[in-house]
């Protein structure tokens with residue numbers, strides 16, 4: 001697979017340009033990293049940077065024989081209909097990337113005239129956003145998916161992948177993490193989705209409202225429930241087995257998966273696999289996970305609204321009533337493993353059937369990365385739930 005990474009105006013200055021916003025990686029370093037990330041994803045990566053609109057358009061036209069584009073159009077994002085039309089005209093899957101959180105800066109940066117013609121937009125993840133864009137394009141090529149709208153809001157969408165085996169297929173609902181914030185999105189679980197589909201799971205990798213774009217306690221959980229319930233609408237056409245639905249959540253997505261199982265939904269849930277989850281919201285708040293993430297999600301501290309925190313915390317709503325698989329890496333520096341250890345213990349005490357694994361020497365991301373050995377352990381355990 002061949003990809004071209006295009007950077008627009010002023011991105012030649014990253015490294016020294018407003019490092020508090022764009023970081024300290026130089027363009028040269030970024031382009032080298034993109035080649036490495038491409039290599040890891042089986043892609044041959046070319047890079048291009050220009051400060052001139054016409055040159056960017058010419059490079060897009062010349063990309064026709066490539067398989068995908070990653071583009072950070074810089075300030076052209078906000079007004080260049082010519083670049084938008086060029087992306088549209090070449091018809092290649094294109095990912096829009098921004099290093100900074102364009103939704104949380106000057107209002108004019110919130111407008112993108114190119115988003116509409118791109119397969120997804122990644123923003124606010126620093127230069128790591130380019131790695132995620134490359135992975136997303138590789139995953140799209142690795143296994144076809146259908147993006148389905150399940151509700152009225154722009155974030156009410158999910159990607160459905162169907163295995164090649166004969167159905168009816170067990171269903172893995174994938175709920176991504178990222179501390180419920182809108183800088184994180186379902187592309188984070190693309191590699192896991194592809195691998196699970198390969199192993200015979202139908203995967204429904206869902207998006208939902210997040211903090212920064214209409215989400216937060218209740219709104220986010222409501223979307224997750226809606227997305228799970230929507231399986232009923234397309235189960236028959238895709239030969240899905242609605243008696244074998246497993247929710248798989250990572251990080252804050254683990255919290256949402258547990259909450260969804262507590263809340264019940266239109267369809268029965270057979271098990272929850274919570275990977276490095278937040279099972280105890282209060283403990284996560286006290287540990288200040290994600291730099292104030294719990295408070296931003298809840299919009300209240302536990303002191304301000306204890307009832308709200310009780311309702312939103314899986315550990316306060318035990319037993320959950322479905323088999324639970326909890327896996328946490330001991331070296332997780334985002335969400336302490338202690339959060340899961342105490343959650344799993346308490347859930348078992350309250351009568352839940354719990355399998356708990358605390359993995360030595362493993363961090364947060366390894367649990368969802370099929371290139372890492374920890375994933376083998378995770379996926380073996382998930383396969384037992386089908």
Ligand code: DQA
Nearest residue numbers: 010072074075098099100109
């Ligand atoms: C940018 C955001 C744009 O608003 C800005 O004009 C840039 C860089 C980013 O990567 O965050 O030049 O695209």
